[in-house]
Amino acid sequence: MSPADDLLSRLRGDLHAHTTWSDGGASLAEMAAVAEELGREYLAVTDHSPRLRVAFGLSRERLLAQWDEIERVQAGRGVRILRGIEVDILGDGSLDQADDLLSRLDVVVASVHSDLNGPPDVLTARMVGAVSNPHMTVLGHCTGRRRREDGTWRAASRFDAEVVFAACEMFGVAVEINSRPDRADPPLELLMLANEIGCLFSIDSDAHTTAQLGVLRHGAARAVDAGISPDRIITTWPVDDLLGHAARRRARVVD
Numbered sequence: 001m002s003p004a005d006d007l008l009s010r011l012r013g014d015l016h017a018h019t020t021w022s023d024g025g026a027s028l029a030e031m032a033a034v035a036e037e038l039g040r041e042y043l044a045v046t047d048h049s050p051r052l053r054v055a056f057g058l059s060r061e062r063l064l065a066q067w068d069e070i071e072r073v074q075a076g077r078g079v080r081i082l083r084g085i086e087v088d089i090l091g092d093g094s095l096d097q098a099d100d101l102l103s104r105l106d107v108v109v110a111s112v113h114s115d116l117n118g119p120p121d122v123l124t125a126r127m128v129g130a131v132s133n134p135h136m137t138v139l140g141h142c143t144g145r146r147r148r149e150d151g152t153w154r155a156a157s158r159f160d161a162e163v164v165f166a167a168c169e170m171f172g173v174a175v176e177i178n179s180r181p182d183r184a185d186p187p188l189e190l191l192m193l194a195n196e197i198g199c200l201f202s203i204d205s206d207a208h209t210t211a212q213l214g215v216l217r218h219g220a221a222r223a224v225d226a227g228i229s230p231d232r233i234i235t236t237w238p239v240d241d242l243l244g245h246a247a248r249r250r251a252r253v254v255d
Contacts, residue, residue: 004221010236011216013042015107015138016086016176016204021066022047022056025209028066028081029073034210036079042239043213044084044107045070049096051088052113058085063101080239082106086140088113091122093129095136102135103250106243109176109204111140112157120158127159131167134249138202138234139168141178141185156187165194172248174202174234179219180212191226201233 001009018024019031026034028045035043047066048057058066067083074081084107088096095102095110102108110130112123130136142164143156168175175194178185183206186194194201203219205212223233230236234245 003224004217007220007224007230007233008217010230011203011220011233012238013040013044013080013082013235013242014205014207014213014216015044015082015084015202015235016046016109016140016178017043017207017213018047018086019045021045021058021062022052023208028069030210031207031213032073032077032079032081034213036077038213040079040213042080042082042242044082044109046084046086046107046109049085049087051090051096057088057096060098060101063097082239082243084109086111089126089130091115091126093126093132095130095133099135105135107137107246108135109138109140110136112142112144116144116157117155118157120160123157123159124163127164128167131164131171131173136171136173137246138174138176138204139164140176140204141183141206142175143186143190145183145185145187147182156185161190161193162197165197165199168194168200169198172200172245174200177201177203177219177223178206179203179215179217179222180206181215181218184218184222188222188225191222191228195226195228195232199232201228203233203235
């Protein structure tokens with residue numbers, strides 16, 4: 001067994017997946033079923049937040065309605081479906097959803113989706129502001145790079161990676177290893193830097209279709225290339241350990 005396959009076999013869950021509630025191509029039930037077929041113990045449903053209108057981001061009312069569907073789908077599934085969100089990091093570093101809702105989520109992935117080519121100092125401050133938020137679990141696709149249909153790459157955002165990763169290490173926020181081949185984010189040199197600083201990591205699919213749930217091996221291979229220890233990858237952790245870590249800095253609101 002290759003080192004990448006060995007790490008893949010240790011991955012218990014996936015903390016970044018989209019459904020037809022936002023810009024995904026499969027229903028919540030379909031995504032959960034395929035995750036279970038792939039042997040995942042848990043899957044976080046992380047549809048977009050309100051500001052990302054182009055991706056049909058979830059308003060407060062729609063997010064609450066999604067939680068009801070998660071309960072219905074969970075009743076018939078072995079995989080644990082986690083209540084999550086991919087929340088936009090706004091220009092001032094705040095998160096694009098109300099604190100009372102964020103506090104009731106199992107997992108919060110926060111990502112920059114706007115002004116990706118802004119000044120490096122501004123983007124650095126935005127990301128550090130978000131990382132310091134007590135609700136945050138994972139920093140999603142931090143450079144924003146993406147391969148276009150013509151094979152060229154959208155340029156990665158410029159920011160002070162040492163400062164951002166030091167904040168992630170300080171606050172226990174995992175740096176996402178985005179497994180989609182069209183993202184492969186962050187690039188290897190930044191993964192190695194984050195590893196040297198002592199960050200936690202989360203190998204995720206960022207799946208928008210059921211087929212994309214199967215891309216975690218790409219992320220595992222990149223983690224191996226960067227020399228990252230499996231015990232620092234939170235998606236290798238049992239679900240109770242993961243949830244305890246996610247809730248460590250915030251008061252949970254009882255439903």
